[in-house]
Amino acid sequence: MDVNLRHLRSFIAVAELGSFTRAARLLHMSQPALTVQVRKLEEALKIRLLDRDSRSVALTSAGRELLPALEAALRGIDEIVLESHQQGIGKRGVVRIATLPSLAASLLPATISRFRAAQPGVTFVVRDAVASRVVDLVEGEEADLGITGGEGPTGGLEVLARSKDRLCVVFARDHPLATKRRVMLRDIVDLPLVLTDSATSVRAVVESAFFTVGRRPIVACETTYMMTAVAMVSAGLGVTVLPSSAREVAAIPNVLSKPIDGAAFVRQIFLIKKRGRTLPPSCAAFAASCMAAMKPHAH
Secondary structure (H helix, E strand, O other): OOOOHHHHHHHHHHHHHOOHHHHHHHOOOOHHHHHHHHHHHHHHHOOOOEEEOOOOEEEOHHHHHHHHHHHHHHHHHHHHHHHHHHHHOOOOEEEEEEEOHHHHHHHHHHHHHHHHHHOOOEEEEEEEOOHHHHHHHHHOOOOOEEEEEOOOOOOOEEEEEEEEEEEEEEEEOOOHHHHOOOEOHHHHOOOEEEEEOOOOHHHHHHHHHHHOOOOOOEEEEEEOOHHHHHHHHHOOOOEEEEEOOOHHHHHOOOEEEEEEOOHHHEEEEEEEEEOOOOOOHHHHHHHHHHHHHHHHHOO
16 A cells, blocks of 8 residues: 555545535645545555536535544644754754763753753753763763763764863862872872772772872772762861862862872873764764853863
8 A cells, every 4th residue: 555645635635625626726736636645545445435527516424434544644643753853953853871870960950051042942961970881872872972981982982072181189178189289190199099990990090190100009998989089088087089070079078178289190091982973963972062051161
C-alpha cells in the first residue's frame, strides 16, 4: 500500500471543506491534481471515500469512519516532522554530558542555565564521575560529550577544547601552611595527605608531581569523593590536594586553601566526544557554549 502525505492532506481538505475547488485553493494546487491525489488514496486503501458529481461532494460511510483515523495519522506525522525540525535546529533535544565532579559543580551550572535561557526546549542529563569513568561513558556512547582531566584522551576520542585547572592544597585553619605566602611542592612533600583514589585525575597529577622529586605521597587516607577528603582534613587527618574549581572547600568553615605553585600542579581539562560520531544539533550547540566557558579558565 503506497500512501503518502499529499494523499492524506488532499482527502482531509476535501472532506473538511466539502469542496474540491476550495480544497485545491487551500492546498495551492489545481483541482485536477487534487482529484488525482484523492483517487490514488482510494486506490491504495481499495475503498471509495468520497461520492462526487459535478455539483457536490460527500463522504461515503467508509470515508466518515476512516476520516478521524486519517486525521490523527496526519497530526502524528506533522508532530514528528515539527519535532525533527526543532531538533535539527537545536531547539529541542537531550544533551547527555559526563563530567568531572568539580566542573559539574562549577563550570556547568551557569553554562547550562545560560543555554537553557536561550533554548528552553533542550534538557540535560549530567553524569558526574571520575576521569576514567567519564572516558568510558563517552566511548560507550552513554554520553555525547565529556569533560575529563589528566592525560590526553585515547585515539577513539576527539578533543573539542582544552583548558587548565590549577590544583590547591586544602588544610585546617590552624595548620602551619596558613602562615605561608606561597605553597610549593617542598612544603607538602613530607605531610600526611588525604587523597582521592587512583581513578581520579587529581591523584594522577599529585603522584606525577611527587615523582619529579623522587618521592611518593604519604597517604594517610584515601577517599572517592572530594567532600569526604575535605571532611577528613577538617578532622585533622592531614591536608588534601584538590582542583581550584572544587566547591567543597567552601562547604566546611574551618578549612582554607591555597594554590600550589609550579607547572606540575596544573591539571589539563578536555572537552571530548567520540571520534567519528556526529553530535545532535543541540549537543553541538552546547559544546560551543562549553568551549566559550572554558576559555577564561585557561592559564
